[in-house]
Amino acid sequence: MKPFHRRFETWGTRHASAALALALLIGCSKKEAASRQASDPPPSISPVLEAGRGKGDGQLGQNIPDEGLPEGPKSFVVDEDGTLHVLDQDNERIQRFADGKLVGSTKIPARAFDDVELFGSGGYALLDVHSPAAIVFVGGDGQVTSELPLESSEIPEPSSITALVSHDDGYWVELTDDYMVHVASASGAALAASVVPGQAFDGPNALKAEQAEPQRVALFRVALPDGDTSALGEVAFGERVARRTLLAPRKGGGALLGVITESEQSDPETPPLESASLVVIDAGGHEKHRVPLPHSTSVEDSFRSVKRGNDGNVYVMKVAESGVSFVKVTP
Numbered sequence: 001m002k003p004f005h006r007r008f009e010t011w012g013t014r015h016a017s018a019a020l021a022l023a024l025l026i027g028c029s030k031k032e033a034a035s036r037q038a039s040d041p042p043p044s045i046s047p048v049l050e051a052g053r054g055k056g057d058g059q060l061g062q063n064i065p066d067e068g069l070p071e072g073p074k075s076f077v078v079d080e081d082g083t084l085h086v087l088d089q090d091n092e093r094i095q096r097f098a099d100g101k102l103v104g105s106t107k108i109p110a111r112a113f114d115d116v117e118l119f120g121s122g123g124y125a126l127l128d129v130h131s132p133a134a135i136v137f138v139g140g141d142g143q144v145t146s147e148l149p150l151e152s153s154e155i156p157e158p159s160s161i162t163a164l165v166s167h168d169d170g171y172w173v174e175l176t177d178d179y180m181v182h183v184a185s186a187s188g189a190a191l192a193a194s195v196v197p198g199q200a201f202d203g204p205n206a207l208k209a210e211q212a213e214p215q216r217v218a219l220f221r222v223a224l225p226d227g228d229t230s231a232l233g234e235v236a237f238g239e240r241v242a243r244r245t246l247l248a249p250r251k252g253g254g255a256l257l258g259v260i261t262e263s264e265q266s267d268p269e270t271p272p273l274e275s276a277s278l279v280v281i282d283a284g285g286h287e288k289h290r291v292p293l294p295h296s297t298s299v300e301d302s303f304r305s306v307k308r309g310n311d312g313n314v315y316v317m318k319v320a321e322s323g324v325s326f327v328k329v330t331p
Contacts, residue, residue, distance in 0.1 A: 043280060043291050048315065048326040049084060049097050058102040060324050061090030062300070069301040072319050075115045076326070077124075078309030084326060085124070087116040094124055107142040114303040117166035118310075119188065120145075125164060125171055133158030135171060137188040146188045154181045154193040163304060167201050174199055177244060180206070197229070198222045202249035207232070209247045209257065214240045219247075219255055219285065233285025239263045242274065248308035253283030256314060256331055258293065258306045276306075278314060280331045294318040294327055 051060045064070040076086045084097040089108070094116065096104040108126060113136070115127040122140025133150040150158045155175065163174040170191065171184040182194045198206030198220075206222040212234065219232040232255065239261040246258030257279045262272035276293040296305060296319040305317045314329040 040288065042289050043278070043329050043331045045291065045327050045329050047100075048328050049100050050323060050325050051086075051097075052323045055091055057105070058095070058097075059091075060086065060088050060095070063090045070299055072298070072300040072302065073317065073324060074113065074301075074303040076304075076307065076315070076317060077116050077118055078307065078311060078313070078315050079118060080310045082309065082311045082313070082328075084315070085116065085118070086324075087113060087126075089113045106138070106140070108138055109136060109144060111136070115164040117164050117171065125166065125184075125188070127161070127164040127173070129158050129161045131158075133161070135164065135173075135184060135188075137184075148184050148188065148190055150183065152193055154195060155183075163199075165200070172196070177209075196222070196224065197227060199247045200249060200255075202255070207247055207249060207255055209244055211241055211244075217241060217244070217257065217259065219257065219281065231285070233281055233287070235279050235281070235287060237261050237277075239275070240272075242272075245276065245304075245306040246278070246308065246314065248314075250280060250282075250331060251312045254285075254288075255281045256308060257281060258314070260295070276316075278306075278329060278331070289331070291329065293329070294325070296320065 051058060053059060053062050055061060060073050062072050074087050074089055076084060078084055086095050088095050092108055092110050094106045094108055095102060111128055112130055113126045114129050117125045119125040119137050124138050126136045128134050135148045136144060137146045139145050160176045161173045162177050165172040165174055165180055170186045172180040172182050174180050177199060180196045182191055185191055196206050198208040200207040204224055206224055208220040208222055210218050212218040215237045216234055218234045221230050221232050235257060242260045242262045244259050246256060248256045250256050259277060261275050264272050274295060276295040278291050278293050279287055280289040282288050293316050298319045298321055300319050302319055307315055309315050314331060316327050318325045
């Protein structure tokens with residue numbers, strides 16, 4: 001296993017000069033602030049898709065069993081062109097949307113898949129964390145090209161997998177929001193497992209997040225392949241951090257951190273109120289922006305509802321009883 005921050009002047013002249021200097025300073029400061037704001041605008045949020053429920057084209061399935069959690073679309077992936085590929089596993093398909101319209105669909109095996117990444121030319125890598133846990137690779141025609149069992153000494157409990165990660169060198173799985181295991185090549189071939197202590201790749205480094213305290217998340221860079229770790233920064237929240245929804249590199253350096261926070265209600269019998277947010281962190285580890293994100297109100301079980309697309313933007317899936325919506329956050 002590899003182991004994977006001035007001369008004397010008259011009273012009037014002196015004060016006139018000071019006033020002029022102050023005016024010039026204020027003017028320059030305003031110009032500098034305006035320039036910084038223009039070059040570093042806050043993130044924008046725009047709608048991407050509104051999809052209804054059902055089995056028709058462009059609709060997304062819903063499964064409400066007699067026992068167990070209700071399920072809707074579990075995950076999605078966004079390619080470099082901004083096309084949205086939604087894992088509509090209840091309808092045994094992946095549907096593709098561009099500019100809010102359905103542009104294609106691929107049939108997939110009838111299986112309780114949890115996560116999806118792109119594979120090859122038009123194909124998909126599909127993660128199933130249930131027994132028997134595996135990654136199923138399908139081509140652009142939906143036909144299975146290979147299946148990779150996941151249980152191993154590095155992954156003793158596949159149910160602890162929290163994400164499927166696509167990288168230049170192939171496919172990795174994230175376990176318990178803590179570390180990643182390299183399991184397959186870009187072609188889907190099995191590999192001798194290697195481990196990286198982090199949750200996202202950022203060039204020659206990995207990014208790692210740890211909950212330092214109930215209301216604080218510490219971020220680190222992990223140099224690869226030696227595993228040397230250095231602090232990137234720390235983010236404080238006003239409420240308890242319940243879970244992390246995203247950790248990804250930011251274009252231009254830095255990181256994107258998504259979290260769900262909980263605020264306790266006055267009635268102890270009332271569940272905590274959840275809020276979602278995205279924090280944009282620069283290359284020096286400083287917080288640049290913080291924006292609220294849409295948050296699902298349905299009880300449906302989703303595996304990953306926030307992802308960084310291959311186009312560099314952040315996408316959020318919101319599940320409600322009436323349908324499923326997606327928004328794009330341009331950080």
